[in-house]
Each structure stands twice: as structure tokens, then as C-alpha cells.
Amino acid sequence: MKILLTGANGLLGQKLVALLHAQPCLALVATGRGPNRLAEWYPNLCFVVLDVTDAGQVQRVLAQEQPTHVIHTAAMTNVDECELNQAACWQQNVVATAHLAAVCAAQGVHLTHLSTDFIFDGSVGPLAEDAVPAPISHYGASKLAAENAVQGTVGLRWAIARTVLVYGVLRGGGRTNIVLWVRDSLRAGKAIKVVDDQWRTPTLAEDLAQGCWLLAQHSGVGIYNICGDEMLTPYAMALRVANYFALDKSLIERVDASTFSQPARRPARTGLLIGKAQRELGYRPRTFEEGIALVAAQ
Numbered sequence: 001m002k003i004l005l006t007g008a009n010g011l012l013g014q015k016l017v018a019l020l021h022a023q024p025c026l027a028l029v030a031t032g033r034g035p036n037r038l039a040e041w042y043p044n045l046c047f048v049v050l051d052v053t054d055a056g057q058v059q060r061v062l063a064q065e066q067p068t069h070v071i072h073t074a075a076m077t078n079v080d081e082c083e084l085n086q087a088a089c090w091q092q093n094v095v096a097t098a099h100l101a102a103v104c105a106a107q108g109v110h111l112t113h114l115s116t117d118f119i120f121d122g123s124v125g126p127l128a129e130d131a132v133p134a135p136i137s138h139y140g141a142s143k144l145a146a147e148n149a150v151q152g153t154v155g156l157r158w159a160i161a162r163t164v165l166v167y168g169v170l171r172g173g174g175r176t177n178i179v180l181w182v183r184d185s186l187r188a189g190k191a192i193k194v195v196d197d198q199w200r201t202p203t204l205a206e207d208l209a210q211g212c213w214l215l216a217q218h219s220g221v222g223i224y225n226i227c228g229d230e231m232l233t234p235y236a237m238a239l240r241v242a243n244y245f246a247l248d249k250s251l252i253e254r255v256d257a258s259t260f261s262q263p264a265r266r267p268a269r270t271g272l273l274i275g276k277a278q279r280e281l282g283y284r285p286r287t288f289e290e291g292i293a294l295v296a297a298q
């Protein structure tokens with residue numbers, strides 16, 4: 001088995017490297033668009049530069065590496081930036097994915113593609129895999145189009161892992177996430193406004209990596225929700241983080257989403273149901289509390 005990761009420098013990518021680099025009987029090729037930000041921690045990691053929007057590079061790297069499986073985490077994940085730079089978002093999230101899927105099909109490579117709860121409009125939740133998508137942001141529309149491109153690629157063995165609000169410790173800089181943002185703001189004595197009218201099933205990055213590994217091992221086919229098992233608002237999450245780290249809860253101001261005028265709308269109520277992944281893959285995510293404890297331990 002030989003797994004090639006895209007976006008290996010990212011939050012999920014790093015956790016996949018941590019999980020997979022020492023697996024017996026598995027060859028791992030980590031790829032990313034920039035320099036390898038993981039060399040300090042994984043000096044023996046096989047890292048190849050791969051910008052997934054460069055069709056020639058994708059062709060060459062897959063032909064050269066001959067993976068049996070690809071886990072495609074690379075994407076433009078800043079939702080507001082996607083709303084403001086829609087062409088770049090489409091290029092990164094849709095065009096690149098469609099081409100990667102075609103190359104995987106041509107080479108008989110199993111593709112696990114990462115998708116999101118933001119393909120839904122947030123009117124009802126939590127949702128199972130058969131719910132009808134209706135994205136309300138360009139990011140969400142791009143991720144739905146990517147799903148459709150993957151599913152529409154003839155001859156491709158594919159799995160789509162949908163996830164939600166991923167958190168965890170990221171090395172070497174990159175996007176922050178809800179748990180780190182709350183912890184670091186409160187530690188700095190900074191007041192924060194946190195919404196209590198958006199509902200999510202927050203996902204520990206290590207659990208998401210485990211779910212992707214299970215999908216690759218099973219060469220799973222179809223859509224699988226891979227996320228946390230608890231439905232929480234960011235406000236509830238912030239209180240849990242403050243309690244765990246014994247930080248000042250009075251700095252957390254409870255607000256609703258109307259407080260923010262972000263370029264991209266966020267779906268109010270999402271969250272995904274994980275029964276299928278639990279039954280078919282043996283997926284067992286940690287609780288939010290356990291997730292915070294793991295973040296604290298790192």
C-alpha cells in the first residue's frame with residue numbers, strides 16, 4: 001500500500017503524516033505546494049512538492065510515485081477568502097480536484113476526497129450522508145462541485161469524507177482553529193465574542209486523520225461523515241475550553257451570528273451524523289473534552 005497525501009503541510013495533512021509515517025507495510029509520500037514544513041519533526045519523511053493546480057505536476061508526480069491511494073486534503077479553506085477570490089477558490093477546490101480525480105482513475109488509484117458540512121444551507125442538522133446539499137457560500141459551492149466532479153469521474157474508486165469545524169495543534173504556522181483561538185485569546189486576557197446560534201459537530205484533527213486512514217485501508221467507496229459526535233455551539237465550545245484550561249470565562253461574550261459582517265455567510269445549523277462510519281469503518285471519535293485534553297497535552 002502506498003498513500004500519497006496532498007496538502008500535507010496543513011492541519012489534517014500534518015496529522016495524517018503523524019499517523020501514517022510509522023505504519024508498517026505502508027509507503028507514505030507527503031506532498032504540498034510549498035516547502036516541507038514537517039522536515040523538523042519527520043526528517044525521514046518522503047516529501048514531494050506538488051501544487052495540485054499544476055496539471056503537469058499532478059500527472060508527473062502520480063506517474064513517478066505510483067501510489068495505490070491518494071488522500072486529497074489540499075484546498076483553499078479560508079471561507080471568507082473564497083468568497084472574495086472566487087476564481088482562485090474554484091481553481092484550487094474544483095478544477096484541481098477534477099483533474100486529480102481523472103489522473104487517479106487513469107492510474108487505478110483509490111481517491112479519498114475531503115469535503116465539508118458547508119455544502120449544506122444550515123437550515124436543519126445534524127445530517128446524514130444522503131441529505132440534499134444547498135451551499136450558501138462560494139467555498140461551500142466549490143466543495144460541492146468538487147464532490148460532484150469526484151463522483152462523476154468514470155472508472156474512479158472514490159470515497160468522500162465530509163467533516164466539520166476541525167481543531168487541533170498545527171505546527172509551523174497556518175490557519176488557527178476554534179480551540180486554539182479561544183485558549184490563546186483568553187490566555188492573552190483578550191475579550192472575544194462567540195456565537196451561540198451556530199451548531200457544529202467539532203472534529204479533532206487526529207480523529208479525522210484516523211477516519212481517512214480507515215477509508216484508505218478499506219478502499220471505501222461512497223460518502224462518509226467523519227467528524228465529532230457532539231453537537232455544540234462555538235459558545236459552548238469556548239466555555240468548555242475556558243473550563244479545561246482554567247481561564248477567565250468572563251472574557252467570553254455570548255453573541256449571535258448577526259454580530260459579524262463576514263464576506264461569506266455561514267450555515268447556522270450543520271453537524272453531521274457518523275453512524276455509517278461507525279458501523280462500516282469502526283470509526284470512534286474522541287469526545288470534545290478528550291479532544292481538548294489531547295490539544296493540551298501537545
Ligand SMILES: NC(=O)C1=CN([C@@H]2O[C@H](COP(=O)(O)OP(=O)(O)OC[C@H]3O[C@@H](n4cnc5c(N)ncnc54)[C@H](OP(=O)(O)O)[C@@H]3O)[C@@H](O)[C@H]2O)C=CC1
Nearest residue numbers: 007009010011012033051052074075077114116163165166
Ligand atoms: N478545517 C476545517 O474546519 C475543515 C476542513 N475541511 C476540509 O478538509 C481539508 C483539510 O482542511 P485543513 O487541513 O483544515 O486545511 P488547511 O488550510 O490547514 O490545509 C490545507 C493545505 O492545503 C494546501 N494547499 C492549498 N492549495 C494547494 C495547492 N494548490 N496545491 C497543494 N496544496 C495546496 C495548503 O498549503 P499551504 O500550507 O501552503 O497554505 C495547506 O497546507 C480541506 O479539503 C477542507 O476543505 C472540511 C471541513 C472543515
Ligand SMILES: Cc1cn([C@H]2C[C@H](O)[C@@H](COP(=O)(O)OP(=O)(O)O[C@H]3O[C@@H](C)C(=O)[C@@H](O)[C@H]3O)O2)c(=O)[nH]c1=O
Nearest residue numbers: 077079116117118163164165166193194195198234266
Ligand atoms: C472568528 C470567530 C469565529 N466564531 C465562531 C463562528 C464559527 O462557527 C466558528 C469558526 O469560525 P471561523 O470563521 O474561524 O471558521 P469557519 O470559516 O466558519 O470554519 C469553516 O472552515 C471551513 C474550512 C469548513 O469546511 C467548515 O466546516 C468550517 O469549519 O467560530 C465566533 O464565534 N467568533 C469569532 O470571532
